[in-house]
Each structure stands twice: as C-alpha cells, then as structure tokens.
Amino acid sequence: MSDCVNSIGVDVGGTKIAAGVVTDGGQVLARERVATGSKAGYESVIRQIAELARNVAQQAGLPLGSVRAVGLGMAGQIEGGTGIVHHAVNLFAERDIPLGPMLSEALGLPVTVDNDVRASTLGEYLFGLPGRPASFLNVFAGTGVGSGFVDRGRLLRGAANSACEIGHHSIDWQGLACGCGSRGCLELYAGGLGVARQAREAMASDPGTLLWLLCERDPGRVDGRMVATAAGRGDVTAAGVIERAGQALGAGLANAANLLNPEVLMLGGGLMKLGESFRKAALETFQSRALATVRRSVRLEASRLSDDAGIVGAASLWRVGPDGTIA
Ligand SMILES: [Zn+2]
Numbered sequence: 001m002s003d004c005v006n007s008i009g010v011d012v013g014g015t016k017i018a019a020g021v022v023t024d025g026g027q028v029l030a031r032e033r034v035a036t037g038s039k040a041g042y043e044s045v046i047r048q049i050a051e052l053a054r055n056v057a058q059q060a061g062l063p064l065g066s067v068r069a070v071g072l073g074m075a076g077q078i079e080g081g082t083g084i085v086h087h088a089v090n091l092f093a094e095r096d097i098p099l100g101p102m103l104s105e106a107l108g109l110p111v112t113v114d115n116d117v118r119a120s121t122l123g124e125y126l127f128g129l130p131g132r133p134a135s136f137l138n139v140f141a142g143t144g145v146g147s148g149f150v151d152r153g154r155l156l157r158g159a160a161n162s163a164c165e166i167g168h169h170s171i172d173w174q175g176l177a178c179g180c181g182s183r184g185c186l187e188l189y190a191g192g193l194g195v196a197r198q199a200r201e202a203m204a205s206d207p208g209t210l211l212w213l214l215c216e217r218d219p220g221r222v223d224g225r226m227v228a229t230a231a232g233r234g235d236v237t238a239a240g241v242i243e244r245a246g247q248a249l250g251a252g253l254a255n256a257a258n259l260l261n262p263e264v265l266m267l268g269g270g271l272m273k274l275g276e277s278f279r280k281a282a283l284e285t286f287q288s289r290a291l292a293t294v295r296r297s298v299r300l301e302a303s304r305l306s307d308d309a310g311i312v313g314a315a316s317l318w319r320v321g322p323d324g325t326i327a
Contacts, residue, residue, distance in 0.1 A: 005068050006060065008053050008109075009123075009315025011116060012036070012045070012074040014090035014143075019052040020308070021060040021067070022315035026127030028308055030059035042092045046099060050106040069110045070103065071317030073119030073310050075146070080161035081322055083113040089179075090143075112317040116310060118164070121148025122155060122320065123313025124266060128304030137262035139166060140303075141249060141271035145187040149260055155324040167191060171251050189248035190282075192224050192271055199227050199241045209237040228274050239277065246278040250285025257286070257294050268303025 006029065010019040013036060020031035032055050037044050049072070057064045076088030083100015085092070104111040121138040129136070136150045145167035149156040156163045167187035168180045175184025188194045200219045203211050210230040215221040230238035257265055272279060279302075287295060305312055319327040 006062060006066070007068045007315040007318060008056060008070045009119075009311040009313065009317075010049055010052065010070065010072045011119070011310030011314055012049065012072055012091065013116070014038070014075070017045075017048060017052060018307075018311055019049070019056050020311040020315065021056045021062065022312050024068075026123070026312050026316075028311060030056045031311065032056050032059070036091070038091045042094055042097050042099070043102075045091065046102050046106065049103055053107055053109075064107065064109070067109055069112065069315075069318040070107060071119065071314035072099070072103070072111065072113045073116035073314040073317075074113065075116050075144070078113050078115055078161060080114075080157055083111055085113065110318070112320075114314075114317055114320075115146070115148075115161070116314075117146030118148040118155060118157075119313035119317060120268075120305075120309040121150065121313065122316050122326065123305055123309040123311075124268075124303065125150050125326070126316055126319075127312055128309065129264060129266075129301070133263040133299075135260065135262045136264045136266070137256060137260055138266045138268070138303075139249075139253060139256070141190060141192075141267070141269040143192040143270075145191045145249070145252070145269075147256065149262070150326065151260075153326050155320055155326060157324050166252060166256050169252065169255060171248060171255070186248065186252040190245050190252060190271075194248075195224050195227060195241060195245045195271070195274070196222050198244065199238065202237045202241050206237045210235040211238055224271060224274055231275065231277065242274050242278045243281045245271075245274070246281025247285045249278075250282040250287075251289060253282060253286040254289035257290050257298060261294050262298055264299050264301055266301040266303060268306070268309065272302070 005024045009022050018033040021029040077086040085097045085099045100111045100113040117140045139147045147164045147166035168185045170184040172184030176188050178185040199222045214226040227238045
C-alpha cells in the first residue's frame with residue numbers, strides 16, 4: 001500500500017504561499033497558508049516555505065524526516081532539474097536564485113521546483129481526472145493565463161523548461177504591448193489583469209455602469225469580482241467585458257488545441273468565478289474556431305481539484321523524471 005508515504009507540496013504565489021502534506025494517493029492530510037513576504041527578499045520567502053513545511057508535517061503528526069520529498073510550484077522561469085529560479089517576476093527582483101538547493105539544505109529533504117501550472121496539471125492528471133488520458137491540456141486562467149500538457153505519460157517541458165506558455169501566445173499580432181516583449185498576448189485579454197483593464201476602458205465610455213458605484217469611483221480598484229457582481233445585477237457593460245474576455249480565451253484555446261490535439265482539455269483558475277457566461281463564451285468561441293477533427297476528438301472538463309491542484313501537483317513532482325516521464 002503506497003498510501004502510507006507522504007510528500008509536501010507548496011504552491012508559491014505572488015500573494016500567498018500554500019503548503020500541504022499529501023499522500024501518494026493524492027489525499028491532503030494537513031494544509032496551511034500564509035501571505036507571501038517577498039518584499040523582504042527571497043531568503044525570507046525560503047524561510048517562510050521551510051517553516052510552513054515543518055508546520056504541516058507537525059499537523060499531520062509526521063516527523064519531517066519521514067517525508068519523501070518536497071515539491072514547489074511557482075510562476076516563473078525555472079531550470080529543469082536544478083531548482084534554480086531564473087526569473088519569477090511577481091515574487092523576486094533577483095534572478096538565478098538557487099531556491100531548490102537552499103530549501104533542501106534547510107529541510108534536509110530532496111526538493112523539486114517547477115512551474116506552478118505544470119505542477120497543477122500533474123495534480124489534475126494523476127488525481128483529478130478518471131484514468132490517464134493519452135493527451136491532456138490543462139489551461140489555468142487566473143491573474144495571467146498558463147497551461148500544462150501531458151502526452152502519453154510525459155509532461156511537456158520543452159528545450160529550456162518553458163513549454164506551454166499559452167498566456168504569451170499572441171491572439172492579435174498587432175495588439176497591445178505585453179511585458180514579455182511581444183504583442184497581443186492571450187493573457188492581456190483573457191487574464192484577470194486584462195479583464196480589469198478592459199473593464200476600465202468600458203467604464204470610460206459608460207458613466208452609468210454599476211462598476212463606477214462598486215469601485216467607489218476609483219477605476220484603479222476594479223477587479224474581476226466587481227465585474228462579475230455588476231454583470232450578475234444585469235449591468236450590460238460588465239456583461240460585455242466578460243463576454244469579450246471569454247471569447248479571447250476561446251480563441252486561445254482553439255489555437256492551443258489545434259497545435260496539440262488534446263484528448264482532454266481542462267479549464268480552471270480563479271477567472272472561472274466570472275461565471276457561466278465567461279465559460280460559455282470561451283467554449284462557444286473554441287467550438288467555432290478549432291479544427292473539426294480537433295473539436296470532435298476533445299473532451300472538455302472543468303478543474304476537478306480546484307484550489308488543491310497546486311499543492312497536490314507540487315507534492316507529486318518527485319514522480320516526474322528528467323525527460324518528463326511520470327511514474
Ligand atoms: Zn506576453
């Protein structure tokens with residue numbers, strides 16, 4: 001029975017760090033989260049992660065030394081296999097941080113670091129979906145948009161561990177300038193920050209929209225939740241913002257699916273809280289744009305593990321070999 005062996009998974013985000021003890025069967029035994037203290041520098045974040053790992057092990061009643069491994073998922077450019085974080089723009093000003101080796105030394109345990117959406121994809125693949133589909137594309141729409149892809153039991157990494165950056169594929173080659181250097185990137189239109197920007201633009205031409213009331217006349221405060229609230233109360237301008245963001249996501253999904261031909265296409269992330277009209281607009285646009293063979297062969301799924309996907313997937317990173325093969 002492999003369920004008696006446990007690992008620790010840590011989901012490191014720009015605003016919060018969540019950690020959990022996870023069994024080999026994908027069950028979360030204990031969990032804890034704290035606000036990310038990245039303003040105090042990366043060493044303080046490493047101390048936070050180490051403390052969280054010790055806390056959750058204690059909560060689960062386990063000596064830290066009995067834990068198999070620690071896995072970390074975080075947004076950024078991470079070197080495969082070494083745990084070196086080249087660039088995590090929403091976390092650290094510094095580059096090339098040996099986060100994995102430093103944490104491993106602090107805890108006395110093997111540590112694996114990988115991209116957060118890739119970790120979530122692994123979690124959903126192993127423990128969210130029934131069975132293991134031949135090819136699985138997981139798209140996560142939150143503040144930005146990320147994805148992960150598993151094909152015939154292998155997690156796609158690419159040449160420099162940067163595969164599947166769906167948020168930075170362009171859906172408008174002459175569109176808005178993106179921080180990555182390109183133009184018209186998907187996440188500028190279909191991520192949380194993009195939704196807020198589009199809401200502000202729509203407010204400028206509609207003095208009567210409920211959004212002005214919800215943000216207390218400070219457009220800088222507008223976020224996805226306010227847009228969803230306004231749309232839920234029948235505000236046409238807010239509903240239009242949600243529909244356009246959904247359509248943008250659908251166009252991106254069609255591009256990605258045409259490229260990868262997944263058996264299962266999963267959609268998750270905080271932006272799903274925009275509601276059914278967002279999801280409907282995304283799926284309708286996807287259906288109208290994906291190639292017929294791609295469209296007919298895909299099964300569409302919503303995230304199964306939801307907020308736990310990051311922790312469960314990170315805790316399972318020890319299963320992934322250097323070539324991406326999942327044990
Ligand atoms: Zn970009």
